[in-house]
Structure formats: structure tokens, C-alpha cells
Amino acid sequence: MAPSNSFPGDLNEHPSPSPSTPPFRSSRRALCLWLPTFELRLELVRSPELDTTSVALLSSGERTRRTLWQVSERAYDAGVRPGQRISQAISLCPSLTLLEPDPAHYDAAVDAMLEVLADLAPVIEPAGRGQVFLGMDGLERLYGSSARQVERVLRSLFRVLPAPVVASIRAGMAPGTFGAWVAAVSARPGRPMIVSEAELPAFLARCPVDALPVDPPTIRRLERLGITLLGDLLRFPEPALVAQFGQEGRDALAWASGRRIDPVRAWHRPRPIRVSLDFPAPVSLTDTLHGALNRLVEQALARPARRGRSVVGVRLSARLEGGGSWSVEGILRNPTAVRERIAFLMRSRMALTPPPRAVEALLLEFFQFGPPVDQIGLFDRREEGGRAAAGRALARGEVPPSLRDAVRELKLRLGYSPLYRVVEVDPWSRVPERRHALLNFDP
Amino acid sequence: MSRRDPGNPDPANRRLRALGLPRSAVVRTGPDGEPAYVRLPGRPARRVRAIRESWRIDDEWWRRPISREYRAVVLDDGRLLTLYHDLLEGRWYVQKEES
Numbered sequence A: 001m002a003p004s005n006s007f008p009g010d011l012n013e014h015p016s017p018s019p020s021t022p023p024f025r026s027s028r029r030a031l032c033l034w035l036p037t038f039e040l041r042l043e044l045v046r047s048p049e050l051d052t053t054s055v056a057l058l059s060s061g062e063r064t065r066r067t068l069w070q071v072s073e074r075a076y077d078a079g080v081r082p083g084q085r086i087s088q089a090i091s092l093c094p095s096l097t098l099l100e101p102d103p104a105h106y107d108a109a110v111d112a113m114l115e116v117l118a119d120l121a122p123v124i125e126p127a128g129r130g131q132v133f134l135g136m137d138g139l140e141r142l143y144g145s146s147a148r149q150v151e152r153v154l155r156s157l158f159r160v161l162p163a164p165v166v167a168s169i170r171a172g173m174a175p176g177t178f179g180a181w182v183a184a185v186s187a188r189p190g191r192p193m194i195v196s197e198a199e200l201p202a203f204l205a206r207c208p209v210d211a212l213p214v215d216p217p218t219i220r221r222l223e224r225l226g227i228t229l230l231g232d233l234l235r236f237p238e239p240a241l242v243a244q245f246g247q248e249g250r251d252a253l254a255w256a257s258g259r260r261i262d263p264v265r266a267w268h269r270p271r272p273i274r275v276s277l278d279f280p281a282p283v284s285l286t287d288t289l290h291g292a293l294n295r296l297v298e299q300a301l302a303r304p305a306r307r308g309r310s311v312v313g314v315r316l317s318a319r320l321e322g323g324g325s326w327s328v329e330g331i332l333r334n335p336t337a338v339r340e341r342i343a344f345l346m347r348s349r350m351a352l353t354p355p356p357r358a359v360e361a362l363l364l365e366f367f368q369f370g371p372p373v374d375q376i377g378l379f380d381r382r383e384e385g386g387r388a389a390a391g392r393a394l395a396r397g398e399v400p401p402s403l404r405d406a407v408r409e410l411k412l413r414l415g416y417s418p419l420y421r422v423v424e425v426d427p428w429s430r431v432p433e434r435r436h437a438l439l440n441f442d443p
Numbered sequence B: 001m002s003r004r005d006p007g008n009p010d011p012a013n014r015r016l017r018a019l020g021l022p023r024s025a026v027v028r029t030g031p032d033g034e035p036a037y038v039r040l041p042g043r044p045a046r047r048v049r050a051i052r053e054s055w056r057i058d059d060e061w062w063r064r065p066i067s068r069e070y071r072a073v074v075l076d077d078g079r080l081l082t083l084y085h086d087l088l089e090g091r092w093y094v095q096k097e098e099s
Helices: A009-013 A038-046 A048-052 A073-077 A086-092 A103-120 A146-157 A163-167 A177-186 A200-205 A216-224 A238-245 A247-256 A286-302 A339-352 A401-414
Strands: A029-034 A055-058 A068-071 A097-099 A123-126 A131-135 A170-175 A273-283 A309-320 A325-336 A359-372 A420-424 A436-440 B016-018 B023-029 B035-039 B046-059 B066-075 B080-086 B091-098
Touching: A029 A146, A029 A177, A038 A048, A038 A055, A038 A068, A038 A103, A038 A163, A055 A073, A068 A086, A103 A123, A103 A131, A103 A146, A103 A309, A103 A325, A131 A177, A146 A170, A170 A177, A170 A200, A177 A200, A200 A247, A216 A238, A216 A247, A238 A247, A273 A286, A286 A339, A286 A359, A309 A339, A325 A339, A325 A359, B023 B080, B035 B066, B035 B080
Parallel strands: A055 A097
Antiparallel strands: A029 A131, A029 A170, A055 A068, A123 A131, A273 A359, A309 A325, A309 A359, A420 A436, A436 B016, B023 B035, B023 B091, B035 B046, B046 B066, B066 B080, B080 B091
């Protein structure tokens, strides 16, 4: 085939990005803010009288044999550990105060914190409630040196978080999220750890291997082999680590040597749709809660802010009688905008983890969305609109009433039917454009 | 007065539309004659990262002959294109585009 077609001179005006160019909205230099036992600290701020006692926060999501989620330092000194059963913990520390988790309170604190941080750094990446990464590339022109940047970030948090919580934050700044995380773990509250690009390999070499984001069994195997520091890993050739640990061995070496730098990725959170319902009197009857849930799902689906999108992530929370909150969430395997499917998911979550007390108010939130699927309902024979009258199955070639109605409405509005049907013209043709055509659809 | 589709004002013309019609594309070939850069109308040029498949169609010699050399290519932004070189016209077209 002869080369052909002289190419216009503007071809190179749009060079493709080189593979080494970081993706849009990411940052190589990372600041990690780590708030250990963030939720428990929020509870202690809310109830200062508990500060001098042994306190433990119960884990949520269990009906029987509940375990501890987070424990205070006093409780820890008494031998109480996260994951212990209540009975075991009480036997170790009879004066232990147990607290029910209040997820709505914690989420509100995180939302406020992220809002403030988003004003300071263009790239933020939350990694759970008590951990967030900030992309710090280019901020030296705004805020000065690295130390001043960290100081500025921490100072801004005083506006939205209680002072004892901010004072307990550990901050670490380094190239890449792994380096920043290890720096934050090594830092002390109020004493940020800042690691430069040149210092990173030496800094990482001194850190314990359990900082690696690999499976715990891999960490245990490494320790059994006498590899306790990241620097110990560097003594081994890569093929030997890969032979022992597979891909995890290769990743571990890349992290330990500082060769692998994971940038902070911009966090995308669509604006959630929230609807709520206040009960005139606290409700504990399951049927009443299910009825309220159905209404809330209907209301949320009808919100114009949904803009036809399907729903993927749903959270149901409740304000409980006597204070506190309860929350469950679910991710739909198939994005949908059908009320019953969303309500079914939430009902099953409620059955697994029911509210511990009577409910004063119920709040439903759609926090993750999928592509629009509303039109699928027009063709789905399982849907009411996709079946013939009286629920009978449609005959072959029969147009569902929902589709007929849709065409009628469109014709009233536009004056013609803008819908087309794909028809076979010459399906076995070797010439692709001869195989199918669009035929105006006007039943 | 009802509103009309500005791109196709005559309702009679809306009855049947061909599907998958090829669109003209500007292609720069490399020394081996294979597509190296592709520019679709109104879009920036993209480098061809890989050629996945190639085949040839010669058909309808009895009425209006068709002779095309097809290439299924991957662009540097990850899109898949099916291009063909019309051997009678000497021009390139894009037949199918997948994201």
C-alpha cells in the first residue's frame, strides 16, 4: 500500500501526552493527615467527662456478640484491645464505658474537614474517615515552605474540628502517598514529619515493614525471614522477592526503595441527593420504617438533581431516640432507578443491622450515580410499562404501551417522532454500512 | 407551528437513515505505509499506537466496484477505530469508532 495523503501542518499542534506526564489533577508531593481513633476522639470531645475514664467505642454492623472498635488509652493500658468481645473487655476493665457509634456525627465532621481542605489544596484524596491525602504540588508559591504549608493546613482545621482532635493529628509530607503515610505514622502530634525527595530512600529504609500496604500474611512472612525494616528488603534482588512473594514482592521493593511514587489523585464526589422524614413519635416498627423508606426512595428518585442518572450508592441513616445515630449503606451491583430495587437493598441492610433504638428521623442519601437508565424501563418487559395492559405478556412485534406513550408525547412536543428503529437491510453484506439502517419509529 | 429538526427539516427524509456510514478522515502513513496518525474532522490528531487487525474487501465489481483495505487501530488515547483506505479513490475513511 502506497503512502498517501499529505498531512496538514497542524498535526503536531496537539501532541499526545507523554507516558511520564502525570494524569490531570494529581499531585506527586503528598501531605497525609492521620487522625488515629478519630471517631473515639470526637466522642470524648462531645462528652468531656469521659476523658478521665476508660472508654471503648462499639463496632457497628453486628447484632450479637458485639466487639470493640476503638479503645481509649486508659482502656488500652488495662488490657482492652480493639476486636475484643464486650464480655472479655469488661472482665479486664470493669469500669469500662461502652459507647454506641454515631456515624452521622463522624461523617458530618469529615465533610466539614474536607470542605476546608478543598479550599486550601486543589487535590484531595480521602482514605477513610481518619485519613486524608492532600496534593501539595505548586503550593509553595501560595503558602511558602513545606513546614509553613503544613502549618497552614493544620491551622485551618481549627475552624471546623475541636482543638483536641486537631492537636492529635499526625501530619507527614513526602513524595507519593506511601511516603506521606509512613511519614505521618512516624510523626508525633503537633510535630509534622517532612521528607524531601532526596531524603526519601534513606527515610523509608529506617521504617518497619508493617508500613507496607500489602497483605498481613506477607508482612508476617517477611518478619519471619528476618526482614523487619524496609531497608532490609533492599538487600534482596528483585527476582528473589518476586519468586517468594509474587507481585507483592515486586511492589514492596518498589515502595521500600522509593522508586514507586503514587501521586495523590483528585477525589470526585458528586453532589449527593438527600431526603429525610421526621416521625411525629419515635418509631421502632419495621413495617413503618419500610413504608417510610419507600416514600423516601420515591422522593429522592423524583428530585430534579438526579438528572435521569441511575443510582449506585445509597445510604440510609437515622436519628435515634435519646440521641445518637444509625447508618447503613449499600452499593447496587447494577445501577438502577427503580424504587423497589433500591428499597430492597436497604431493607436487607436494615435486616442485618437494625437500628438499636427507636427512630426519630430517617434520612436517605444517594451518594454515587451511574449512567442514565430510565429509558431501559421503556423496553424492559419485567417493568409495568413494558408489558401489555392487564399485565399480559406482549406479542412478538407488539409495541409496549410505555413506548407508545413516550412517542406520543414526543410528537406533541416536536411535531414528529425522533425515535428510530434499527432494521436489518443486508446483514451479511461485506460492506458494513449496507447491513443495517435506521427506520423512523412511529407506532 | 411545530418545531422541526434543524439538521433535517424535511420529515419525509427522516424515514430511513443509513447506519454506520463511513466518515472522511485524514491519515498520515508511516514509512511502511501503515497509518501513523489519524485526524477526524474537528478533532486533534492522534497517534496510532497499534494496528490490531487488517483485512481487505473487494466487492460489487458488477455495478459500482468497492475496494477497501481495512485497519482496526488503537489510538494513543485508548480509542479503537476501524479505518479503511479506499483504493479506488485513494482516500481514508473511518468506519467505526469505539471509546
